[in-house]
Every structure is written in C-alpha cells, then in structure tokens.
Amino acid sequence: MARSVDPKAGKSETDEKFGDISARLHDLDSRLAAERKQTAKAEKPPVQYQGATDYSKGYRLVSEFVAGVLVGALVGYGLDYVFHTLPLFLIIFLLAGFGAGILNMSRAANRTPPTAEELAKMPKPNDDEDEDK
Amino acid sequence: MVNDPIHQFRIHNIFGPWNIFGYDIAFTNSNLFMGIIVLVITAFLLLSASKKSLVPGRLQSVGEMWYGMVHNMVDNVLGEEGAAFFPLVFSLFSFVLVANMLGMFPYFFTVTSHVIVTASLALFVVGLVVVVGLWKHGLGWFKLFVPSGVPIVILPFISLIEVISFLSRPISLGLRLFGNMLAGHIVLKVFAGFVVSLVALGLGGIIGSLAPLFMAVALTALEFLVAFLQAFVFAILTCVYLNDALHTHH
Incomplete structure (x- = not known):
C-alpha cells in the first residue's frame, strides 16, 4: 500500500x-x-426461533390439535342448543373439528422450516455481489 | 390441608368487593400481582436504560437483549410493516414472561395460571388480527377462508374447516399458556408434598424422600425453562397470526 x-x-x-x-x-x-x-x-x-425445545414443539402440536377438536365440538353443541337438534350438528362439527385440528397441526409443523430455508438462501446472492465488486 | 396442590391458585379479595353496575368487583391478589408485574417491568427497563453507556454493563446488557430479541422476532416474522406492532408484542411478551417468572417464587401468585387471564390475552390478539385484516384488505380478507385451487365440490367443506381452524387459534393460544403454568405448578407442589409426607414417616421415609426431592429440584429448573418458552411462544404466535392479517396470500 x-x-x-x-x-x-x-x-x-x-x-x-x-x-x-x-x-x-x-x-x-x-x-x-x-x-x-x-x-x-x-x-x-x-x-430465528429455532431454539424452542422439542418439548415445547410437541406440546404446541398437541394443543393445536386439541383446540381444533374443542372448537368444533363447542360450535356444534352451540348450534344444536339453538336449533334443538342435539346430535346432528355436534357430530358434523366434531368431525370438521378433527379436520381443523389436523390442518392446524400440519401448519404448525410446517411453519418453521420455510422461513429458515428462505433465510439460508438470502446471504448467497449477496455473497456473489460482493465477489463481483 | 397443608399439601393441597390447588390452594396456591386460590383468588381472595384484598380490598373488599365494591358493587359497581351490579357486579361485585374487588381488588384481588391476582390484581395485586398484575400491578407488581407492570411495576417490575417498568422499573427494570428504566433502570437498565438509565446509564446509556456505549459498552453496556450487566444490567443494560440484559435490557438490550430483552429488547433486541423481541425486535428481531418481530422483524423476522412480520417484516418492515410489522414495526407498528412491536410495542404490542413487546408488552405481551414482557407481561407473560414476568408473570411466569414471578410465579416461580414461593408464595407468589401466578397470574398466567388462570385461564381467564390467558384467554383474555389470546382473544385480544385474535380480535386484533381480525381488525387489522379487515382494515388492510377490506372484505377481501375473508379469502383467507377460501383457499385457491380447491375443487368447487369440496370447497364448502374446506371453508368450514378453515373457519374452525381460525376459531381454534385463541383457544390453543390461551390454553397452552394456562395449561403449562397450571400443570407445572401442580406437579411441583405434588412432588414437594411427597417429600413432606415421607419425612413424617421416620428414617426410612427420609431416605425415600430423596427421590421426590431430586425430582422437585429438577422440575424447578424445567419450570423456569417452560416459563420463558411459553412467553416466547405466545409472542411468536402473536407475530405469526398478525402476519396472516398483514399479508394474506391465499
């Protein structure tokens, strides 16, 4: 220099x-x-929020599933209570609640990986730029 | 009973009930601890930010980590648009974290072990998500419940499931925090109760009580972890749900 x-x-x-x-x-x-x-x-x-332990991850998945079923049962029972058709809506919404619970669970399980991948992809283009300079 | 594991969650009035608009409203121990929580957060953050030195001391460093962690979380999940929600997420996280941590002190009341408190927080968050979603996207926000690319035959069924899935958010958000805190404190109390009952039996009991004593110590450490993690999960899910309201991709 x-x-x-x-x-x-x-x-x-x-x-x-x-x-x-x-x-x-x-x-x-x-x-x-x-x-x-x-x-x-x-x-x-x-x-990134990857630091969550397996314990909390598992607990999260369970609570998502249980919440789906619970809400389905509650909504169904509420509709039955209003229309006086006791088992009908309870059965329909309980089944839909199971579906919602599984949907919740799969979403909760899939939520983290894409963001981590996106972040891992991010620095690469910048590295190339720096080398070109 | 001395070893009643539920006794710690009992609410009692500190200042007698006043009749306001036909409701009995009292200042309870739960209210007292909510006040203490807010005081602790305010005092700690003011203290840690009082020196403003370039090279942070221990206290300032903790304050900065606290702030920085939530800030990074909001930044990562919500992006630049989410900056407006940082104060909310930070307040929620701080409240839940300090409530959980104060609950770990013996004889202290755990505010978050009552479902009404956590459910109120969760309902507030999900209500805010609905308001923000409608404000940002108008009625188009309801497309969230109608995923694209689904055959028209099963669309009503899918929409029903999506609606239930959305309605289950406040339940899972509130129940998770409440369940974790309640279960953790009960288990701790039960194991501690075993120690007391076994010691009363004599020499054999004292030796036998070493096992639950060890468990109680180990569980205390686990409970501290859970106390932090649940506050963290609550804050991160608040961010994730707000993200749904801000950027509706469906």
Whole structure:
C-alpha cells in the first residue's frame, strides 16, 4: 500500500494527496459497510426461533390439535342448543373439528422450516455481489 | 390441608368487593400481582436504560437483549410493516414472561395460571388480527377462508374447516399458556408434598424422600425453562397470526 501511495505523492501536490486519502477513506467506508451488512446477514439465522425445545414443539402440536377438536365440538353443541337438534350438528362439527385440528397441526409443523430455508438462501446472492465488486 | 396442590391458585379479595353496575368487583391478589408485574417491568427497563453507556454493563446488557430479541422476532416474522406492532408484542411478551417468572417464587401468585387471564390475552390478539385484516384488505380478507385451487365440490367443506381452524387459534393460544403454568405448578407442589409426607414417616421415609426431592429440584429448573418458552411462544404466535392479517396470500 505504501508503495502505491509514494509515486502518486511524488508527482502531485498536497491537494491531490488529500484527494487520494479521501478516496481511500471512501473505499474503506464502503468496504466496512459491505462487511457489516454481510455479518448482519450471517448473524440472522441463529436469531430465528429455532431454539424452542422439542418439548415445547410437541406440546404446541398437541394443543393445536386439541383446540381444533374443542372448537368444533363447542360450535356444534352451540348450534344444536339453538336449533334443538342435539346430535346432528355436534357430530358434523366434531368431525370438521378433527379436520381443523389436523390442518392446524400440519401448519404448525410446517411453519418453521420455510422461513429458515428462505433465510439460508438470502446471504448467497449477496455473497456473489460482493465477489463481483 | 397443608399439601393441597390447588390452594396456591386460590383468588381472595384484598380490598373488599365494591358493587359497581351490579357486579361485585374487588381488588384481588391476582390484581395485586398484575400491578407488581407492570411495576417490575417498568422499573427494570428504566433502570437498565438509565446509564446509556456505549459498552453496556450487566444490567443494560440484559435490557438490550430483552429488547433486541423481541425486535428481531418481530422483524423476522412480520417484516418492515410489522414495526407498528412491536410495542404490542413487546408488552405481551414482557407481561407473560414476568408473570411466569414471578410465579416461580414461593408464595407468589401466578397470574398466567388462570385461564381467564390467558384467554383474555389470546382473544385480544385474535380480535386484533381480525381488525387489522379487515382494515388492510377490506372484505377481501375473508379469502383467507377460501383457499385457491380447491375443487368447487369440496370447497364448502374446506371453508368450514378453515373457519374452525381460525376459531381454534385463541383457544390453543390461551390454553397452552394456562395449561403449562397450571400443570407445572401442580406437579411441583405434588412432588414437594411427597417429600413432606415421607419425612413424617421416620428414617426410612427420609431416605425415600430423596427421590421426590431430586425430582422437585429438577422440575424447578424445567419450570423456569417452560416459563420463558411459553412467553416466547405466545409472542411468536402473536407475530405469526398478525402476519396472516398483514399479508394474506391465499
């Protein structure tokens, strides 16, 4: 670095020299900014909510399923209570509640992986850009 | 009874019931602890932010981690649009976390072990999701219940399931927190009760009581983990549900 500065300083005046330094400062600034962006991107994945233990994951799935069945039964019983047709809506909504519970559960199970994948994909294009620069 | 595991959840009036609009409204121990929770959160955050040093001390570091964790969570799940909801999510997370943690102190009342408290929080969140969804997308928000690409024959059935699935959100959100806290505290109390009953039997009982004593200690550690995790799960699900309201993809 020192070598590349010396010949320029030799053939130009102090103003030019300052220009050179400010250009180098600018260069340093942009490189620092790029690196900061990169480290910020690299640090993001661990911040993801993957830290939840298996215990809480399992408990979550169970509660999603139970909630679906419960709500189905409650809605069905409520409709029966209003229309005085006791077993009819209870059976229909209980079955629909089972479906909703399984839907809830599959959604809860699938919710985390895509976001992690998306985040893992994100830094790659940025890396390429940095190399091109 | 001394070892009654349910006794810890009993609500009693501190300042006698006043008759307001025909309802008996009293200041209970639950209210007292809600007040304490808010005081603890406010005092801690004010204290930790009071120095504002560039290199954070221990207290400031905890405050920053607390803030930063929720901020990252809102940022990751909701994106830039979600910044408006950060205060809400932070308040919810802090309230639930401090309520759970204060509940771990002996003789303290656990506010979140009552289903009415957690259900109110959950209903508020889901109600907000409906309001935000309708405000952002108008009536088009109801497309959430009509997934695209489904044959018309089974569409009513799928819609019914989607509606029930949506209605089950406040239940699962509230019940999970309530169930975890209630079950954890009861199990702790039962194991601690075993120790007391066994020690009363004499020498053999004292030796035998070592097993439940160990369990009680281990469960206390687990309960601290659960107390944090449940607050975290509550906050993250609030974010996920709000995300559904903000960006309806269906």
